[in-house]
Amino acid sequence: MSKLLVTGGAGFIGSNFVRLALTRTRHEVVVFDALTYAGNLENLAGLENDPRYAFVKGDIRDAAAVRAVFEAQRPTHVVHFAAESHVDRSVMDATAFVQTNVVGTQVLLDAGRACGVERFLHVSTDEVYGSLGPTGRFTEDSPLMPNSPYSASKTGSDLLVRAAFHTHGMNAIVTRCSNNYGPYQFPEKLIPLMIANALENKPLPVYGDGKNVRDWIHVQDHCEALLVVLAGGRAGEVYNIGGDSERENLQVVRRILALANRGEDLIRYVTDRPGHDRRYAIDSSRMRDELGWRPSIRFEDGLAATFRWYVENRDWWERVRSGAYRDYYERWYGARR
Numbered sequence: 001m002s003k004l005l006v007t008g009g010a011g012f013i014g015s016n017f018v019r020l021a022l023t024r025t026r027h028e029v030v031v032f033d034a035l036t037y038a039g040n041l042e043n044l045a046g047l048e049n050d051p052r053y054a055f056v057k058g059d060i061r062d063a064a065a066v067r068a069v070f071e072a073q074r075p076t077h078v079v080h081f082a083a084e085s086h087v088d089r090s091v092m093d094a095t096a097f098v099q100t101n102v103v104g105t106q107v108l109l110d111a112g113r114a115c116g117v118e119r120f121l122h123v124s125t126d127e128v129y130g131s132l133g134p135t136g137r138f139t140e141d142s143p144l145m146p147n148s149p150y151s152a153s154k155t156g157s158d159l160l161v162r163a164a165f166h167t168h169g170m171n172a173i174v175t176r177c178s179n180n181y182g183p184y185q186f187p188e189k190l191i192p193l194m195i196a197n198a199l200e201n202k203p204l205p206v207y208g209d210g211k212n213v214r215d216w217i218h219v220q221d222h223c224e225a226l227l228v229v230l231a232g233g234r235a236g237e238v239y240n241i242g243g244d245s246e247r248e249n250l251q252v253v254r255r256i257l258a259l260a261n262r263g264e265d266l267i268r269y270v271t272d273r274p275g276h277d278r279r280y281a282i283d284s285s286r287m288r289d290e291l292g293w294r295p296s297i298r299f300e301d302g303l304a305a306t307f308r309w310y311v312e313n314r315d316w317w318e319r320v321r322s323g324a325y326r327d328y329y330e331r332w333y334g335a336r337r
């Protein structure tokens with residue numbers, strides 16, 4: 001039987017992945033997470049009594065702590081989600097992005113190699129490819145041209161994983177996914193932020209002209225793809241994962257307003273994000289042709305279900321929107337009025 005060490009398992013995608021892995025597979029799962037502002041044990045609530053699940057609090061930048069968890073738990077596989085993940089925060093201060101995303105990834109690779117893990121799956125993003133014009137889609141061969149400190153740090157980590165394969169023969173794989181949405185997403189990212197603001201009758205801050213395009217994928221589809229890659233992906237390979245659901249930001253915002261029964265007067269056009277990538281779109285034909293995976297959730301259905309989740313779990317997002325979140329919101333959006 002396999003034992004997965006899931007870094008960042010208390011975050012948005014990681015916690016959805018842990019639930020799916022425990023339901024769909026017989027793997028044991030050990031979550032290793034520093035519980036930063038984005039990590040939340042509530043995201044894993046209900047799993048505490050599952051004998052196949054364990055949680056260890058720790059920081060991937062801390063080589064001794066990482067070594068200790070590998071020695072104590074002896075995982076066979078690593079699924080590496082832990083990262084600083086929000087572009088806007090990387091614009092304000094890139095330090096933690098370099099430390100966690102770049103240095104932390106190398107710490108994990110070293111420990112995984114020393115302990116002889118069978119496979120290291122590095123969860124990355126389409127943002128490493130930079131920005132597209134009106135046509136075309138990113139393939140695995142598209143040049144790496146990151147534009148934000150976040151995407152630059154993720155590119156650095158992707159290249160360290162590549163080097164671990166080529167130099168040390170490590171069984172390592174990189175996945176690059178487009179924008180996720182779904183339950184447990186921290187309400188600083190577009191979709192949960194707009195849902196929470198609409199429900200609270202607060203302004204919806206749209207950057208620039210609102211015509212930037214993202215290729216949305218429901219987190220469930222992403223997590224299913226990761227299980228497929230973990231089981232059948234080729235070592236040293238990159239796999240693009242996309243939702244085949246390109247939408248302009250304004251389309252997404254308008255649909256959320258309709259779901260919330262609110263008028264467009266809540267939309268506020270605010271100063272654009274510096275270096276804002278115009279368009280992302282993913283070609284996932286390698287996932288389809290080689291591994292038989294394709295996304296299954298239609299964006300409009302997934303968005304409606306996600307909206308319902310935020311309505312039904314108001315306590316969750318009201319709690320995470322208190323405290324330090326308010327300082328962040330004021331600092332970032334206060335400067336863009």
Ligand code: NAD
Pocket residue numbers: 007008009010011012013014032033034035036037038039040058059060061080081082083084085086100104123124125126154176177178179180181186
């Ligand atoms: P998130 O911000 O919701 O969660 C990140 C998790 O990592 C949190 O639980 C946090 O506590 C933990 N973490 C942060 N720094 C850590 C450290 N130093 N040591 C240990 N744990 C630490 O992020 P997410 O949206 O779930 O993204 C997860 C991964 O998927 C990231 O690597 C991200 O780059 C990638 N990704 C995200 C998206 C997306 O749309 N959200 C798309 C493609 C790829």
Ligand code: TYD
Pocket residue numbers: 087088179188189190191193205206207212213214249273
């Ligand atoms: P985001 O969810 O931050 O993801 P990413 O920048 O990693 O793609 O943003 C998605 C899109 O929404 C992006 O084009 C920026 C835009 N956006 C806004 O217009 N307003 C906001 O308040 C936020 C957070 C994002």
